[in-house]
Amino acid sequence: MVDLSTAMAAAAASDKRRGGRDGEKKRPGGKVGTEPFDPADHVIKEKADAASMWLVICYAIIIASIMRYAIMPAIDAPASALWSLPLFLILTIPTLHRVILSKYADRYTFGNWFRASFLYTFTWLAVCFILVNPPLADISAPEIARHTKFVDLDDPDWNRQIDDLVFDENLSERRLGLAFAVRDNLDATDVQVRVDISTMGDTLNWTAISSTMRGNWDNYSSNVSGVTSKPTDVPILIELPEDFEISTGVSYTIEITLSQTGDPWELEERYTWRFTLTS
Numbered sequence: 001m002v003d004l005s006t007a008m009a010a011a012a013a014s015d016k017r018r019g020g021r022d023g024e025k026k027r028p029g030g031k032v033g034t035e036p037f038d039p040a041d042h043v044i045k046e047k048a049d050a051a052s053m054w055l056v057i058c059y060a061i062i063i064a065s066i067m068r069y070a071i072m073p074a075i076d077a078p079a080s081a082l083w084s085l086p087l088f089l090i091l092t093i094p095t096l097h098r099v100i101l102s103k104y105a106d107r108y109t110f111g112n113w114f115r116a117s118f119l120y121t122f123t124w125l126a127v128c129f130i131l132v133n134p135p136l137a138d139i140s141a142p143e144i145a146r147h148t149k150f151v152d153l154d155d156p157d158w159n160r161q162i163d164d165l166v167f168d169e170n171l172s173e174r175r176l177g178l179a180f181a182v183r184d185n186l187d188a189t190d191v192q193v194r195v196d197i198s199t200m201g202d203t204l205n206w207t208a209i210s211s212t213m214r215g216n217w218d219n220y221s222s223n224v225s226g227v228t229s230k231p232t233d234v235p236i237l238i239e240l241p242e243d244f245e246i247s248t249g250v251s252y253t254i255e256i257t258l259s260q261t262g263d264p265w266e267l268e269e270r271y272t273w274r275f276t277l278t279s
Contacts, residue, residue: 048104049112055100056093056116060123063089068131073264078139086124090117134186141267142191142258145181145233147226148273153177153239156223162254162273171246171277178240179217179224181233182210182258188234194257195238199250204241210234251276 063086071082093116098105132139152158152174159179178195182188189211196205206213217224217237228235246252252275259268 044104045107048101048107051101051104052097052108052112052116053119055096056119057123059093059096060120061127064124064127064131068128068137072132077265087121090120093117093120137264138186138260138262139265139267140185141262141269142182142184142188142260143269144256144258144271145183145227146229148178148180148254148256148271149224149227151177151179151220151223151237153220153223159224162275170248175242176240176246177216177220177223177237178254179227179235179237180256181228181235183230183233184260188232190260191234192259193236194255194259196255196257197240197244197252198255199252202244204244206238210236213238246277248277 067082067086071085075081094108094113097108097112097116101108131137147161149159149161150171154175158174162178178197182191182193184191189209191210192207193210193213194205194207196203198204211234213236214234216239217235220237221235224235224237227233254273254275256271257268258270259266261267
């Protein structure tokens with residue numbers, strides 16, 4: 001048996017112990033090991049990150065501009081240095097930070113260099129894309145828009161792609177023309193076009209600006225389909241001379257050369273087909 005006074009004393013002692021544990025003041029986050037928040041230190045860290053971001057963006061823009069306006073005009077064609085040199089310069093990013101942002105040098109870690117490398121790469125790529133495409137530049141050679149065809153200038157229903165390489169019909173009985181279209185990412189009307197059709201001991205060639213070679217197209221365009229696909233394509237139709245016969249068993253070569261004065265390079269694209277008349 002426990003008397004009343006003893007029970008009340010035990011209950012009071014228990015409440016005191018419980019209240020003491022609940023009343024203890026503990027540092028927030030102490031059990032999980034977090035650090036106390038320091039507003040002043042956080043502001044300095046944010047300033048360091050912002051300074052790093054703008055430094056890397058400006059660095060990427062400068063490198064892209066140097067490659068476009070100093071390096072590219074000094075070479076005649078694309079080279080591996082145009083992409084390998086800018087990517088190699090990623091290694092200079094930590095040094096650049098230590099020199100220009102020396103007051104924040106102790107704030108930067110490997111994570112900063114990793115993020116800065118990606119930011120530099122994508123900024124450089126974006127600026128390069130802008131600087132080497134119209135209207136600021138043109139490094140893409142002109143091209144043949146779609147198909148290159150033989151057409152019969154007297155028969156609107158007859159045409160054959162020269163990609164087929166082998167013809168099994170008598171082309172010597174037809175009044176032939178060569179039809180194709182020129183495409184460019186800037187202006188296809190000023191592309192220099194050269195067409196050479198050759199066989200053993202016999203060669204025909206035509207050379208002119210694309211815009212001056214489309215006169216025949218206006219006369220025979222109803223004969224041709226599948227040559228153009230965009231309104232900016234410049235269609236060309238060359239009438240082959242009547243005395244140029246395509247004979248059975250003879251191999252013929254057709255070569256179309258498209259050239260253009262680009263910026264900063266001279267641009268050229270060449271297409272070659274070889275075919276044989278089998279009957």
